[in-house]
Amino acid sequence: MVDDIPFPLPTQPVRLVDRFRFFMRSLNMSYRTEQAYVHWLLRYIRFHDRRHPDSMGVVELEAFLSHLAVDLNSAINTQRTALNALMFFYNKFLNKNIEGLAPVRATKHRRVPVVFSHDEAVRIIQRLEQPYKLAVQLMYGAGLRLNECLALRVKDVDFSGNQLIVRAGKGGKDRRTVLPQALIGDLRQQIIIVQKLHELDTVEGFGEVYMPNRLSEKYPEQARSLTWQFLFPSANRSVDPRSDVIRRHHLYDGTLQRKVKDALREAKIFKHASCHTFRHSFATQLLVAGYDIRTVQELLGHSDVKTTEIYTHVLNKGGLGVRSPLDAF
Template identity: 55%
Template sequence: MVLNREEIQAILVRLNGTPHLIASLLYGTGMRIMECLRLRVQDVDFKRREILIRDGKGFKDRVTMLPTSVTPTLQMHLDKVKELHLTDLAQGFGSVYLPYALERKYPNAAREWIWQYVFPAAKLSTDPRSGEVRRHHIQEQAIQRAVKQAARDADFGKAATPHTFRHSFATHLLESGYDIRTVQELLGHVDVSTTMIYTHVLNKGGQGVTSPLDHL
């Protein structure tokens, strides 16, 4: 399922707050929903205008763009998240899950600002792995529900999920003339043949190529 730009906009205008910010990032970066929700503060580089996606599919890191249009909103969002983190610390909490035994190697890192989730949950919860009370990231089901409801409210005759934004991101980049290898890198596809799937929805004929006759 791929949405056109008008349909993307129709969904976004029907979302508010954090769901709107997350949906904007999914469409604007091509991230998978869990890649977005697992972002840490240090993964967002405002100066370089890029986002580092750690341990994507296939356990590989990659870099994608940080959309300029979403930057002010994301900065304000992180200001609020930092206030929440400082409150947690003051109350004796503020720890976050760290992967790959990093917490044992760096005992204080779990409470550092740079390791906090960009999209933390509204409530603290007990980590079943350690028994420690922590603030996890937002659950993907909440974003899925919000996007599906916004698509229904938009009433354009198509179902949409958070992953639809990723498909639309790739298709719209190819429509804009970006080469297949660039899109492959942004999506994190190991094989370009996976990315080639998107050329079949460009309405440009075989392999997404426009005939030279049409340029005469």
């Protein structure tokens, strides 16, 4: 699966959506942001019976955003993302200044993230086989998002600096996070596996890997180097439908998600959890250990410390740290 690779656009795009995508790429915005913004633009257009956005304005925007809150009962973050996407489209792309929006606001629900205890995390990890086990260990041990973990390249594992480099994480930002010392042996072994697989691909006339931001055009030899290969390569080569190039991409995220769901069931852990729960658990474990919240914020890549502060509500204190009367007996 190559759904995280931007598909090519016409040199001179004509369709509105293609022109919008072209504009975002000219600003080096992340592909996930591009996908989200196009998604909300299309939903907005369809909601108004496919009218051209240039013929609409404040009234139509308020109607759509209110529809999300009132009719669909969308979460506040969903409505906020839609608002950001449409404001960017109007104010930046169309250069049509939109002000004074007053839609019905989505209700703010403060949800405490689900986390694993260390024992639960270990029990799940023990039920996974490689390379899925190592990928989950990195999510838990380094606070990686699922897509950040699968997008790691060989060059992103910095053994000498004891750090992992996360490239183009959420918001298109790079960051550094901790390299778990307990995983160094397994990581070195994984790189050996990647190297042997890459050598096989090269011998058979392949070996080229996808490189972002058209870097393969600027550095064509790097696309066939070991350093740029994915740390968690797919078991099979596949045809990139956007370019017809046969490559070995990284593991499919849906496969890893299913592996984790199976391990949860086998471990008899009945929490509404997913791969992302390991990242939540990483943050919580660091705060329990006494690390400064600003340090945790930096490792997680949060732009606002308020996002990180939600983990202070799930520290191992039970019901607000209160001792139940039953425990006195």
